[in-house]
Amino acid sequence: MHDPTPVVRRSVRRVAWPAALAMLVAIVPTACSDTVEVTVSDVYIPSPAAPDQAAVYLTIHNDGDVDDQLIAVASPQVDVAHLHRTDISDDGLASMASMAAVDVPAGSTVTMEPGGVHIMLMTSERLEDGTKVEMTLGFVQAGEVRVTATVGESAGGSAGGSTGSSTEEQP
Amino acid sequence: MSGISRRRLLRATGGLTAAAAAGWWAAGCTDDGAAGESDDNLGFAGVVLGEPLSKPTIAFTDTSGAPYDLAAETAGRLTLMLFGYTSCPDVCPTHLFVLSNALDKLSGPASKAKVIFVGVDTERDTPSRMREFLDQRNPDFVGLTAPPADIDRALAQLELPAVVIEPKRDDGSYVVGHPSQILAFTPDDRCHIVYRFGVLEQQWVKDLPRLLTYEWPDTRR
Numbered sequence: 478m479h480d481p482t483p484v485v486r487r488s489v490r491r492v493a494w495p496a497a498l499a500m501l502v503a504i505v506p507t508a509c510s511d512t513v514e515v516t517v518s519d520v521y522i523p524s525p526a527a528p529d530q531a532a533v534y535l536t537i538h539n540d541g542d543v544d545d546q547l548i549a550v551a552s553p554q555v556d557v558a559h560l561h562r563t564d565i566s567d568d569g570l571a572s573m574a575s576m577a578a579v580d581v582p583a584g585s586t587v588t589m590e591p592g593g594v595h596i597m598l599m600t601s602e603r604l605e606d607g608t609k610v611e612m613t614l615g616f617v618q619a620g621e622v623r624v625t626a627t628v629g630e631s632a633g634g635s636a637g638g639s640t641g642s643s644t645e646e647q648p
Numbered sequence: 649m650s651g652i653s654r655r656r657l658l659r660a661t662g663g664l665t666a667a668a669a670a671g672w673w674a675a676g677c678t679d680d681g682a683a684g685e686s687d688d689n690l691g692f693a694g695v696v697l698g699e700p701l702s703k704p705t706i707a708f709t710d711t712s713g714a715p716y717d718l719a720a721e722t723a724g725r726l727t728l729m730l731f732g733y734t735s736c737p738d739v740c741p742t743h744l745f746v747l748s749n750a751l752d753k754l755s756g757p758a759s760k761a762k763v764i765f766v767g768v769d770t771e772r773d774t775p776s777r778m779r780e781f782l783d784q785r786n787p788d789f790v791g792l793t794a795p796p797a798d799i800d801r802a803l804a805q806l807e808l809p810a811v812v813i814e815p816k817r818d819d820g821s822y823v824v825g826h827p828s829q830i831l832a833f834t835p836d837d838r839c840h841i842v843y844r845f846g847v848l849e850q851q852w853v854k855d856l857p858r859l860l861t862y863e864w865p866d867t868r869r
Contacts, residue, residue, distance in 0.1 A: 526741040526784040527734050528777070557819065563738045565845055570809040571739045571828035575817075591742040592828075592845050598737075599821065 514541035515581065515619035519588075520626040522610060528603045533558075533596035533612070533626060537579075537587045541618075547579040549615030550596050557599040558612070563592055573597075581616070604628045692841055692858070693851035694830075700838035700864070701831065704802035708766070708792040711779040716792055718764075719837070726761040726860050727833040731803065731811075733769035733824045734781040739845055740765075743830060744785040750852035751786065758857040763789045768799050768811045769824045806831060806839070832859055840864050 516538045525531035539545055550558040560576040571592075579594055581587050589595050596612075604610065606629030614622045689696045703718055710716040728747060732740035744765065751759050765782060767773030770793060778791035794802070800810045812825030828845040832855075841859070 523741060523745060524784065525737075526744060526781045527737070528780055530735065530737050532737040532741070561738070565739075565828050566809070568809045569827050569829045569842075569844060570812070570825050571845065572812060572814075572825035573736075573738065573823040591738055595738050599819075 511543045512541040513543050513545070513618045515539050515545055515616055515622060517614060517622050517624050520612075520624045521630055522598075522604065522626045522628045524606050524629040525604055529600055531598045531600065531604045531628065532561075532591075533598060533610075534589045534591065535596075535624065535626075536589070537581050539581045539583055539585050539587075542583045543618050544583050545581045545616050545618040547581060547614055547616055548577065550612055551615070552598065552610055552612040554604075554608075554610050555598040555600045559597045559599075560594070561597045562594045565592060578617075689841075690862075692855050693847045694832060694841040694843040694855070696841050697839070700840045701806055703833060703837060703839075704805045706794050706798040706802045708794050709775070711775040711782070711791040713775050716790070718792075721790075722762055722764070722833065723837060724835050725833075726758070726835060726856065727764060728761055729764045729766070729831045729833065729839075730829070731766045731768050731799070731808065731827050733767055733826060734773050734777050735769060735821070736824070736826070739826075739828050741785075743828075743845070744782070744789065746847070746849050747830075747852060748786040748789070750849045750856065753849070753853050754856060756857070758860055761856055761859075765789055765791050766799065766802070767791060767793045768796075768826050769813070770794075770796050770799075803827060834859050834862065834864070836864070838864075 518536050518538065520533065520535040522531050522533050533550075537547065547560065550560065552558055560579055561573050562576050563571055563573050565571050576594065579587060579589075587594075598604070598610070608628040609625055610628060611623065611625050614624060616622060703722070705719075708716040708718055730740075730743055732743070734740075744763070747763050751761060751763075763786065765778070767778045773793055775791070775793070778793065782789040782791050793799075796811070803810055808827040808829060808831075809825075814823045814825070816822045830843040830847075831839045832841050832843065833839045834841075
């Protein structure tokens with residue numbers, strides 16, 4: 478469960494500047510080596526319950542030395558894709574909010590999983606199990622990262638998220 | 649920038665795990681395993697209540713449109729009750745997925761636990777949509793609804809937070825704040841234990857048979 482088979486692993490390694498400018502910067506001794514390296518793994522779309530929407534969960538690895546942000550998701554197969562965050566308050570109220578961006582600091586791994594950040598897909602027809610959904614994730618630094626997920630496949634094997642241990646609070 | 653920090657992002661899930669692990673570890677340091685001190689929840693994955701709850705007394709309607717007498721239909725049965733909405737992409741489908749998988753793994757009486765989903769988004773949670781939503785997980789899951797004021801009354805009876813219907817967005821969609829807990833009513837028709845979001849399938853598999861037979865101490869009644 479800790480090392481699920483990645484559904485998609487796509488690496489983007491590039492210099493963030495156009496080549497000519499990068500060469501110019503390279504000869505300036507104080508220039509930073511700003512390696513951009515963002516990979517996305519463990520993309521999964523649980524079998525949706527609603528006829529017109531689904532959630533996407535995935536893991537973003539920023540192995541570069543530049544902070545990045547996921548700011549957009551698009552797919553030709555859905556009407557709308559929103560970045561969402563579920564917040565669960567101390568009294569158990571679950572609420573959702575749209576997010577303009579998901580921060581992916583340099584050196585970090587950001588895991589989207591049930592009960593937290595996710596991508597909500599709104600569709601005009603049910604996404605049936607087995608459907609392959611192609612998505613383009615838009616990062617500020619890494620640019621576009623394309624991923625594909627098959628509806629109904631669970632990369633993590635635990636749709637319940639990772640909080641499993643016994644509850645630690647008394648109401 | 650309105651982006652959230654990674655720490656906050658992980659709070660709802662990973663943070664809970666870390667806190668639970670830290671609590672367990674700390675308990676282990678000061679307590680060499682004596683019962684009571686280290687496990688307030690009697691080995692269950694839910695939170696054991698100091699005072700048990702009774703079933704809500706409002707008039708429900710099921711997905712066929714017929715009145716549903718909760719007390720009569722669930723009398724003496726292990727019943728798991730949750731409140732959500734059919735346009736929920738995250739918490740509700742996950743809860744139902746985990747419960748459905750857990751019931752599939754069980755055999756005997758525990759596999760017959762009744763799952764009751766109350767749709768709180770009365771505008772969109774029509775009986776047919778709710779039936780379709782639940783059928784994707786398990787056709788035996790019961791879908792109920794009631795007028796908004798009645799649902800809030802039921803939630804108050806269960807000491808759960810009230811529903812929050814957020815304003816509509818430009819595309820007409822809207823999100824709904826709803827309690828994320830699952831209440832377990834045991835065969836004594838009381839709820840002694842509440843499960844917060846994030847309980848794993850294997851924990852349900854372990855807990856459900858115990859919930860059927862557990863003798864609740866008088867001190868907790």
